Amino acid sequence: xxxxxxxxxxxxxxxxxxxxxxxxxxxxxxxxxxxxxxxxxxxxxxxxxxxxxxxxxxxxxxxxxxxxxxxxxxxxxxxxxxxxxxxxxxxxxxxxxxxxxxxxxxxxxxxxxxxx
Amino acid sequence: xxxxxxxxxxxxxxxxxxxxxxxxxxxxxxxxxxxxxxxxxxxxxxxxxxxxxxxxxxxxxxxxxxxxxxxxxxxxxxxxxxxxxxxxxxxxxxxxxxxxxxxxxxxxxxxxxxxxxxxxxxxxxxxxxxxxxxxxxxxxxxxxxxxxxxxxxxxxxxxxxxxxxxxxxxxxxxxxxxxxxxxxxxxxxxxxxxxxxxxxxxxxxxxxxxxxxxxxxxxxxxxxxxxxxxxxxxxxxxxxxxxxxxxxxxxxxxxxxxxxxxxxxxxxxxxxxxxxxxxxxxxxxxxxxxxxxxxxxxxxxxxxxxxxxxxxxxxxxxxxxxxxxxxxxxxxxxxxxxxxxxxxxxxxxxxxxxxxxxxxxxxxxxxxxxxxxxxxxxxxxxxxxxxxxxxxxxxxxxxxxxxxxxxxxxxxxxxxxxxxxxxxxxxxxxxxxxxxxxxxxxxxxxxxxxxxxxxxxxxxxxxxxxxxxxxxxxxxxxxxxxxxxxxxxxxxxxxxxxxxxxxxxxxxxxxxxxxxxxxxxxxxxxxxxxxxxxxxxxxxxxxxxxxxxxxxxxxxxxxxxxxxxxxxxxxxxxxxxxxxxxxxxxxxxxxxxxxxxxxxxxxxxxxxxxx
Numbered sequence: 001x002x003x004x005x006x007x008x009x010x011x012x013x014x015x016x017x018x019x020x021x022x023x024x025x026x027x028x029x030x031x032x033x034x035x036x037x038x039x040x041x042x043x044x045x046x047x048x049x050x051x052x053x054x055x056x057x058x059x060x061x062x063x064x065x066x067x068x069x070x071x072x073x074x075x076x077x078x079x080x081x082x083x084x085x086x087x088x089x090x091x092x093x094x095x096x097x098x099x100x101x102x103x104x105x106x107x108x109x110x111x112x113x114x115x116x
Numbered sequence: 117x118x119x120x121x122x123x124x125x126x127x128x129x130x131x132x133x134x135x136x137x138x139x140x141x142x143x144x145x146x147x148x149x150x151x152x153x154x155x156x157x158x159x160x161x162x163x164x165x166x167x168x169x170x171x172x173x174x175x176x177x178x179x180x181x182x183x184x185x186x187x188x189x190x191x192x193x194x195x196x197x198x199x200x201x202x203x204x205x206x207x208x209x210x211x212x213x214x215x216x217x218x219x220x221x222x223x224x225x226x227x228x229x230x231x232x233x234x235x236x237x238x239x240x241x242x243x244x245x246x247x248x249x250x251x252x253x254x255x256x257x258x259x260x261x262x263x264x265x266x267x268x269x270x271x272x273x274x275x276x277x278x279x280x281x282x283x284x285x286x287x288x289x290x291x292x293x294x295x296x297x298x299x300x301x302x303x304x305x306x307x308x309x310x311x312x313x314x315x316x317x318x319x320x321x322x323x324x325x326x327x328x329x330x331x332x333x334x335x336x337x338x339x340x341x342x343x344x345x346x347x348x349x350x351x352x353x354x355x356x357x358x359x360x361x362x363x364x365x366x367x368x369x370x371x372x373x374x375x376x377x378x379x380x381x382x383x384x385x386x387x388x389x390x391x392x393x394x395x396x397x398x399x400x401x402x403x404x405x406x407x408x409x410x411x412x413x414x415x416x417x418x419x420x421x422x423x424x425x426x427x428x429x430x431x432x433x434x435x436x437x438x439x440x441x442x443x444x445x446x447x448x449x450x451x452x453x454x455x456x457x458x459x460x461x462x463x464x465x466x467x468x469x470x471x472x473x474x475x476x477x478x479x480x481x482x483x484x485x486x487x488x489x490x491x492x493x494x495x496x497x498x499x500x501x502x503x504x505x506x507x508x509x510x511x512x513x514x515x516x517x518x519x520x521x522x523x524x525x526x527x528x529x530x531x532x533x534x535x536x537x538x539x540x541x542x543x544x545x546x547x548x549x550x551x552x553x554x555x556x557x558x559x560x561x562x563x564x565x566x567x568x569x570x571x572x573x574x575x576x577x578x579x580x581x582x583x584x585x586x587x588x589x590x591x592x593x594x595x596x597x598x599x600x601x602x603x604x605x606x607x608x609x610x611x612x613x614x615x616x617x618x619x620x621x622x623x624x625x626x627x628x629x630x631x632x633x634x635x636x637x638x639x640x641x642x643x644x645x646x647x648x649x650x651x652x653x654x655x656x657x658x659x660x661x662x663x664x665x666x667x668x669x670x671x672x673x674x675x676x677x678x679x680x681x682x683x684x685x686x687x688x689x690x691x692x693x694x695x696x697x698x699x700x701x702x703x704x705x706x707x708x709x710x711x712x713x714x715x716x717x718x719x720x721x722x723x724x725x726x727x
Contacts, residue, residue: 030427033650048486048519053469077465080519080536081527082486083644087682092651097430100527100647103463104426 019067023105027064030101033093037061043085043095049078057085057095064102073106118231122338123223129348130222136352137360144364147381152373159371168370172363177201181443185395186273188261193393195258196291197359203251210244226344229302229316230337233309242313249313252302255295262292276397278413280355281421284392287354290347297340304333361388362444375450377457377530386446390416396438396448401639404660405653407431412438412448419455427648429455433657434526434645436609440635456528464531470518470539475546478510483563485556486519487678491685494555494678497696498577504703505589510547517543522562522606526645533566541567553580555696557607557677558644564611576607578617578676578695585623585699592702597625599698600670602684603637604677617676617695624702628668638664642683654683662687674698 028035043057044050055078063072076099085095145153159165174180177198183190204225211225212218214232224231228248236242265272280288299316306312307320307329323329351357365385373382396412397403410431418424432452439448482502488494502509518540521533544552544567552569554560555577563574575583584590601621607613614634621627632638641657662684665673673692675681684692693701 046490051516052518078467078469079465080467081523081529081644082519083523084486084490087487087490087642094648094650096523096527096644097647100430100460104460107462 014066014068020069020109021067022109023069023072023102024064024067026105026109027098027101031094031097033091034061034095034098036091037093038091040090042088042090046084046088048082048084049080053078055079060099060102069106069109072102076102076106118221118224120223120227120230120337122334122341123227124341125338125345126226126341126348127223127345129345133348133351140352141360141364144381144385147384148373149376149380152382155373156368156371164370164372165367168367171370172366175443175445176359176363176366179443181445182393182395185441185443189272189274192258192261192265192272195254196262199251199255199258203248203255206244206247206251210241210248213238213241213244227337227341229305229311233305233311235311245311246313249315252295252299253315256299259292259295274394274398276394276403278392278394278397280392281417283350283353284355287347287350287356290343290350291356293343294340294347297336297343301333301336301340304329304336308333355390355392357388358391358444361385362391365389365444365446369445375447375454377454379454379458383451383454386451387416387419389444389446391444392417393443395441395443399437399441401433401435401437401641401657401660402431402649402653405641405649405656407649407653410648412442412446412452415452415455416446416448419451424455426459429459430527430646431648432646433605433639433641433643433649435605435639435643437636437639440609453526453528456526457530458528460528461531464529465535467518467532467535467539470535472539472542473516475543476510478508478547478549480507480509480551480553481512481544481547481549482509482553483512483517483520483555483559485513485554485559485678487558487682488555489513491678491681491694493697494681494694497694497700498553498555500700501581501584501590501696501703505584507589509553510549512543512547520556520559520562521566522558523644525562525566527647533562537562537567541569544569544572551575551580553577555678555694557604557611558679561606561610576611576613576616576676578607578620579613581696581699582616582620582623585620590699590703592624592699594624595702597672597698597701598628598670599625599672599674599693600628600630600665600668601674601695602640602665602676602680603634604675604680605637605639605643607676608637609635617674620695620699621674625674625698628670630668631664640677640680640683642679644679655687658683658687662690665690672698 039058039061041058047055047057049055055075060072060075063075079099081096081099083096086093089095145156177194179190179193179197182193207225207228208220211220211228214228214237215224236245269275269277299319303312303316303319303323305320306316307324310317312320347356351359368382368385375383375386390413392413394413400411402410410428415424415428418428429452434449434452436449439446442448482498484495484498499511518536520540521536524533524536549572552563552572552574554563554574557576560574560576563569585592599621601618603614618627638661639657640661641654666688671691673684673690674695675684675692676695678694681692681694684690
């Protein structure tokens with residue numbers, strides 16, 4: 001199949017009993033404007049990092065809402081904070097704050113850090 | 117032996133303060149890096165010390181910078197600082213003369229009139245007594261103004277004043293009491309012993325007509341001493357700690373010590389040097405968006421009290437206006453960035469995906485910057501200019517390039533920014549270019565200050581175009597346009613470039629005068645440094661700035677920053693064009709649309725005409 005341009009995907013089951021909503025809650029309470037995102041994709045189209053590598057702010061939104069922190073940490077690392085997304089956003093979402101909050105939240109709510 | 121029990125509160129306060137300052141200053145100086153300590157040691161016996169003394173007098177005592185802000189405010193501060201200093205100094209001389217010794221006890225000069233009840237023995241002593249009365253009067257006028265300032269700030273040129281904490285209030289209360297109490301104590305004594313001068317004697321005579329001075333005089337001296345003691349004991353925990361800290365800061369600054377990327381004791385000296393005068397509050401444009409608690413004075417206060425939150429720290433445009441107005445010359449932007457670096461230290465990105473890209477061998481590199489890609493008119497205009505001048509150039513970020521790294525730095529992600537900087541740096545050096553032309557002041561500042569680019573001259577496009585015009589590489593025709601130039605924060609206050617864009621504009625258009633220009637120019641409100649501000653709040657700031665431009669009646673707002681252009685163009689119907697776009701208009705003398713300008717909502721954009 002890969003020869004035809006399709007990828008084979010691994011199992012992607014999400015166990016909602018394991019869902020940790022603290023990061024999502026933290027981000028939305030500190031940057032409520034993120035709630036009104038309509039997933040238009042303007043941010044992704046203009047994105048500087050997205051121009052260099054596979055990076056998608058809508059995907060970040062999805063991972064955040066699903067509580068997939070591991071994938072989120074890998075993705076969020078790519079953002080260069082240049083601010084283009086924020087300027088094209090039709091809903092005026094402060095995307096850079098969302099990015100910074102997620103970055104911080106990942107550290108704060110990391111189970112390893114919480115033990116210390 | 118000259119001594120009275122009422123001197124005790126004052127002496128306890130003095131001893132406490134002396135020990136506190138000695139310990140704190142030692143801790144601060146020992147906490148500096150080895151190089152900084154060496155710097156102090158090597159500069160001690162040089163002219164730098166003289167310069168520091170001069171600055172300590174002009175700023176610490178005379179408060180010249182506050183005078184420039186407002187004469188009444190300046191007088192108030194000067195009368196308290198310089199007046200009090202002279203009161204102590206002349207008081208000491210007065211006691212030296214009276215006791216005929218070079219080292220009289222401290223309390224003898226502070227409570228002089230109580231201990232020396234006879235009439236002045238010589239003409240000199242008489243003059244000194246009169247001088248002391250004059251100095252007290254001088255200070256009392258300042259204290260009077262300080263009372264008055266609580267009711268009417270406008271007279272002092274201030275719209276806002278700092279919210280004070282408990283320690284500040286106690287110290288302020290004590291400071292307000294000290295001099296009136298001294299006046300009462302001295303005039304009561306004069307009323308009994310007739311040892312006063314032109315102010316205390318008539319006052320003493322007057323009080324003696326209806327007050328039992330014999331019973332009142334001792335308690336008044338007690339009250340005066342207690343107010344002094346209270347002030348001295350609360351000084352370290354209040355904003356008045358700026359008095360000793362500022363002097364130390366002036367010396368360290370003159371010895372060449374600078375802020376580092378991490379919070380150290382020199383940062384602490386600056387934090388404690390803040391007098392919370394509130395002058396920075398009025399200069400802050402966040403006020404127009406209704407943001408009242410994130411201004412520099414509050415950040416410094418929060419740092420001192422260890423309760424700084426991200427919400428406050430990151431809600432700042434870093435426009436540098438407060439730094440410009442600070443009478444103590446505290447490096448407010450750098451202090452805030454240091455805090456941001458420390459706050460985000462745990463989550464710097466690694467950008468492992470960046471690859472060292474190919475470079476094109478060239479003479480000149482053009483780096484448009486992310487923001488310019490959002491305002492393609494500027495990009496097009498630059499390409500037109502570079503082509504017309506037949507420059508051998510490489511458009512480095514035409515298709516793919518990482519960001520310059522400055523937005524990360526503004527957010528405190530210093531380590532992450534280094535990764536982008538290194539990637540871009542290798543590309544620039546690989547091209548062998550001698551000049552790097554940048555359209556965005558945000559990029560310009562980081563290329564200039566944080567990239568190590570030997571033999572590469574970094575130029576903002578306004579500088580570069582001016583060079584091209586001067587060397588006749590491009591031909592421009594004068595137009596009838598009248599433009600108002602907006603100084604971008606990063607280019608003006610940030611990089612000290614005010615002259616070149618103006619000269620370029622004047623070569624083909626007429627420049628309109630603005631109310632706030634150059635060092636005092638306003639931020640457009642779009643600054644990337646503010647992570648927390650909402651879009652609606654940005655709009656409020658922008659609209660007020662645009663108002664000022666509308667008043668000039670200029671045909672165009674000339675910007676030199678793509679982000680300013682983008683921010684302004686979302687606002688009212690005013691024609692906005694970048695300096696490069698205006699140059700292209702003057703080159704071809706064609707309509708703005710053809711020059712690649714985004715036509716704003718204004719229906720009629722003036723057509724440039726041939727002269």
